[in-house]
Structures are given as C-alpha cells and as structure tokens.
Amino acid sequence: MSTVNESFPVKSTRRCEMIEITSQIADIVSRSGIGNGTCTVYCGHTTAAVTVNENADPSVTHDILITLGELIPKNHRSYQHAEGNSDAHVKSSLVGCSEHVLVKNGNLLLGTWQGIYFCEFDGPRNRNVSVQIRS
Amino acid sequence: MSTVNESFPVKSTRRCEMIEITSQIADIVSRSGIGNGTCTVYCGHTTAAVTVNENADPSVTHDILITLGELIPKNHRSYQHAEGNSDAHVKSSLVGCSEHVLVKNGNLLLGTWQGIYFCEFDGPRNRNVSVQIRS
Amino acid sequence: MSTVNESFPVKSTRRCEMIEITSQIADIVSRSGIGNGTCTVYCGHTTAAVTVNENADPSVTHDILITLGELIPKNHRSYQHAEGNSDAHVKSSLVGCSEHVLVKNGNLLLGTWQGIYFCEFDGPRNRNVSVQIRS
Numbered sequence: 001m002s003t004v005n006e007s008f009p010v011k012s013t014r015r016c017e018m019i020e021i022t023s024q025i026a027d028i029v030s031r032s033g034i035g036n037g038t039c040t041v042y043c044g045h046t047t048a049a050v051t052v053n054e055n056a057d058p059s060v061t062h063d064i065l066i067t068l069g070e071l072i073p074k075n076h077r078s079y080q081h082a083e084g085n086s087d088a089h090v091k092s093s094l095v096g097c098s099e100h101v102l103v104k105n106g107n108l109l110l111g112t113w114q115g116i117y118f119c120e121f122d123g124p125r126n127r128n129v130s131v132q133i134r135s
Numbered sequence: 136m137s138t139v140n141e142s143f144p145v146k147s148t149r150r151c152e153m154i155e156i157t158s159q160i161a162d163i164v165s166r167s168g169i170g171n172g173t174c175t176v177y178c179g180h181t182t183a184a185v186t187v188n189e190n191a192d193p194s195v196t197h198d199i200l201i202t203l204g205e206l207i208p209k210n211h212r213s214y215q216h217a218e219g220n221s222d223a224h225v226k227s228s229l230v231g232c233s234e235h236v237l238v239k240n241g242n243l244l245l246g247t248w249q250g251i252y253f254c255e256f257d258g259p260r261n262r263n264v265s266v267q268i269r270s
Numbered sequence: 271m272s273t274v275n276e277s278f279p280v281k282s283t284r285r286c287e288m289i290e291i292t293s294q295i296a297d298i299v300s301r302s303g304i305g306n307g308t309c310t311v312y313c314g315h316t317t318a319a320v321t322v323n324e325n326a327d328p329s330v331t332h333d334i335l336i337t338l339g340e341l342i343p344k345n346h347r348s349y350q351h352a353e354g355n356s357d358a359h360v361k362s363s364l365v366g367c368s369e370h371v372l373v374k375n376g377n378l379l380l381g382t383w384q385g386i387y388f389c390e391f392d393g394p395r396n397r398n399v400s401v402q403i404r405s
Contacts, residue, residue: 001136001271003306003405005374036138038175038267040308042372044381046324051228054181059215060224066213067225071206071341078336080329089330090337093321097384098370100233102177102267104140109265111179114232130379132308132372135138136271171273173310173402186363189316194350195359201348202360206341235368237312237402239275244400246314249367270273 004032007130012123016069018051018061021129022115025101026108028131035106037135042098044130047088047122049095055115068094068121088121095119103133139167142265147258151204153186153196156264157250160236161243163266170241172270177233179265182223182257184230190250203229203256223256230254238268274302277400282393286339288321288331291399292385295371296378298401305376307405312368314400317358317392319365325385338364338391358391365389373403 006028010019021041029039043050054060072087072094079086099116102109110116118129141163145154156176164174178185189195207222207229214221234251237244245251253264276298280289291311299309313320324330342357342364349356369386372379380386388399 005306005372036140038269040370040372042370042379044379044384046322046330046381046383052181052232053224053228057216057218059217060181060221063211063214063216063221064225064228067207067211067221070213072337076333076337078340079333081327081333082329083327086330086333086337089323090334093323093334094229094364096231096366096369097322099231100175100177100235100370102140102175102265109177109179111181113181114179130372134308171275173404187316187367188359188363192351192353194352195316195356198346198349198351198356199360199363202342202346202356205348229364231366234366235310235312235370237275237310237400244312244314246316248316249314 002135004133007128010118010127010129012120012125015123016065017120018117020055020115021118025116025131029103029108029133032133034133034135037103039101039103040132042130045127046092047085049092049097049119050099051095051117051119052099052114054113056113085122091121137270139268142263145253145262145264147255147260150258151200152255153252155190155250156253160251160266164238164243164268167268169268169270172238174236174238175267177265180262181227182220184227184232184254185234186230186252186254187234187249189248191248220257226256272405274403277398280388280397280399282390282395285393286335287390288387290325290385291388295386295401299373299378299403302403304403304405307373309371309373310402312400315397316362317355319362319367319389320369321365321387321389322369322384324383326383355392361391
C-alpha cells in the first residue's frame with residue numbers, strides 16, 4: 001500500500017473558465033509508480049470546482065459554462081454575500097470540489113472522451129489543485 | 136489491503152433514464168470478499184452520470200429527470216456543440232460521474248431508502264460502469 | 271494501512287439548512303491517529319447532502335440555499351412523488367451525498383475558507399453522518 005500526495009498551480013485568465021488538467025494528473029500518476037488504485041483530485045477553493053467531461057470538442061465546455069451562467073446569475077436581488085461572487089459559491093457546490101478516477105496498469109482509467117477539468121467560477125486567480133494517488 | 140476491479144454493461148432504452156444498479160454492485164462487493172472499505176462506482180461517459188437516491192418509489196426518479204430536463208433544456212440558442220447533446224454534458228457534470236459508498240461487514244452501507252443509479256442523459260446507448268472495492 | 275469508521279447525529283431545525291460539521295469530522299480524524307490518507311463523509315439520506323463551501327461568512331450558505339430553492343421549487347405541476355419533497359431529492363443528487371477530503375499530517379487538508387456542511391433539504395429531522403478515515 002502506498003500513497004503519493006502532490007499539488008500543482010493553475011492560473012485562470014477569465015472569470016469563468018474550464019481548464020483541462022488531465023496531463024498534469026497523468027504525470028503525477030506516472031511518477032507515483034502506482035499501478036492500480038484511486039486518484040483523488042481536490043480543489044481547496046470555494047469558488048471553483050473539479051469535474052470530468054468531454055475534451056475532444058471545446059464547444060462542450062463553452063456550453064457547460066453558458067448553461068451554468070444562465071441557471072445561476074452573477075447578480076440576484078436575494079444574494080446577501082457582499083463579495084459579488086455568490087454565484088461562484090453555488091456552482092462550486094453543484095459541480096463539486098473533488099473527483100475520483102480509477103488507476104489501472106499505471107494509467108488513469110478515463111473514458112474515451114473524458115478529460116479532467118479545473119472549473120474557475122470567480123477568476124482570474126492563481127489556484128492550486130491537490131492530487132492523491134493511493135494503491 | 137486488497138483491491139478488486141470489475142465492470143459491467145448497462146443498456147439504456149430512452150434518452151433520459153435512471154437505471155438502478157444497486158444489485159450488480161452489491162454482487163461485486165459480495166464476490167470481492169472485502170468486509171470493510173470503500174466502493175467507488177465510476178462512469179466513463181460524458182453524457183451520463185452516477186448518483187444515489189431513493190429506490191422505494193419510482194416517482195422520485197421521474198421527478199428528478201423532469202426537473203433536470205426543465206432546468207437544462209435539450210435545445211438552447213447559445214449551444215455551440217453540434218451533436219445536440221450539450222444538455223447531457225451539463226447534467227453529467229452536475230450529477231457527477233462517480234459515487235462512493237462505504238462497505239461495512241461485507242455490505243454496502245446504504246441508507247434505508249438509498250439505491251445506486253446509472254443516469255442516462257443521451258440514450259438509448261450501450262454503457263459501461265466500473266466498480267472498485269478497496270479494503 | 272488502517273481504516274476507522276464513525277458516525278454522529280445531526281439535528282436540523284428548518285426545512286432547508288446548511289449545518290457545519292467540520293469540527294466533528296476533525297475530531298474523528300484526530301482520534302483515528304491517521305496521519306496521511308483520505309476522509310470520506312457520507313450521508314445515508316435521500317433528501318439531504320454533504321458539501322464543502324465557505325465557512326467564514328454565513329451569507330454564503332444563505333445565498334446557496336436561496337439559489338437552490340429558486341432553481342428547484344418545492345411545488346411543481348409535473349412532480350408525481352406524493353410526499354411533497356421531490357425538490358429535496360433533486361437537490362440531494364445535484365449536491366451529492368458524499369465528500370472526500372485529504373488528510374495530511376493528521377489534519378483535514380481543507381482550503382483556507384473551506385468548511386464541511388451537512389445540507390438539510392427536507393427538515394427538520396434527526397439525521398446521521400458516516401465518516402471513514404483511511405490511511
């Protein structure tokens with residue numbers, strides 16, 4: 001049994017943005033030397049999230065961000081939080097701050113079209129992603 | 136410490152459908168011989184998801200699918216993705232492609248009314264669910 | 271390798287409420303004696319959820335609950351479930367019934383502003399939260 005912890009920075013450049021982080025995580029899996037186990041990707045921010053979705057056609061992430069933005073508007077008469085980013089907190093809890101991908105034969109067991117994304121909902125900011133691989 | 140990986144097929148027959156997969160997963164837990172640990176259920180598809188919800192009254196899954204369908208319509212003037220399934224990608228990231236259930240004394244530690252569901256958002260299709268049990 | 275399972279009660283006093291449970295979980299981590307690993311927080315209820323979000327300004331949880339309540343109304347002409355809590359089931363699947371936080375040097379690896387919340391969507395009720403810490 002073995003556990004490897006690493007983290008890496010992510011820099012967002014827009015308010016809302018899905019940034020693919022699959023290759024950074026695949027590198028950590030590879031360096032870990034772990035063949036079979038679980039990979040947990042954790043985001044320690046309350047206005048961001050982590051998700052898995054299609055990485056073949058960039059219009060998919062465009063449509064996800066557009067839809068979330070229409071469902072959860074930036075400004076709303078009922079918001080009490082004074083920082084103007086209540087929408088980002090809601091999106092964070094709906095998408096979730098962690099993802100888990102299985103590791104098999106030293107590789108992330110992602111589906112054919114799946115990539116791992118850091119979701120920025122209140123950027124641009126300097127963010128950090130934690131990764132734990134466990135055999 | 137022991138890890139067991141299995142997968143099984145799921146065949147959806149409608150565009151949107153919640154298919155209960157609790158018994159298949161309980162069988163894998165049973166076959167694994169693992170008494171205490173974690174069970175990760177992972178869906179490698181970007182237009183589907185996995186969730187835990189009530190399995191006593193089928194009207195619950197009906198109401199979940201109806202509500203998601205009204206929140207996230209199939210057609211929207213802002214969608215750029217040409218395959219006509221942007222709504223399914225959004226639902227996948229909101230519901231999430233994995234679930235984790237604790238295993239205790241050789242059984243899934245589900246609540247009284249909880250079942251595990253594969254959520255199809257762009258069927259009918261032949262799908263696959265991966266399961267990892269870890270002691 | 272070591273696994274510790276515990277659970278504790280949560281009593282909600284309103285229909286919808288986010289109740290911070292970080293300190294109870296930190297205590298379980300501390301008592302477990304586990305230095306590095308994963309902490310899974312699991313809610314065995316189908317009208318409640320677990321999430322991680324900001325615990326500095328209470329207006330954040332207010333705004334999350336308000337927004338979810340507007341997105342997913344309590345009453346809807348299409349609901350078939352007769353218990354009048356279909357909204358709570360939908361929220362449960364969107365927010366999710368489990369969370370995972372990494373454990374490092376004997377502490378929960380939460381971000382600066384992050385707390386762990388039990389989300390009640392159909393209270394007031396007596397609830398229960400399961401926690402598993404694994405090294």
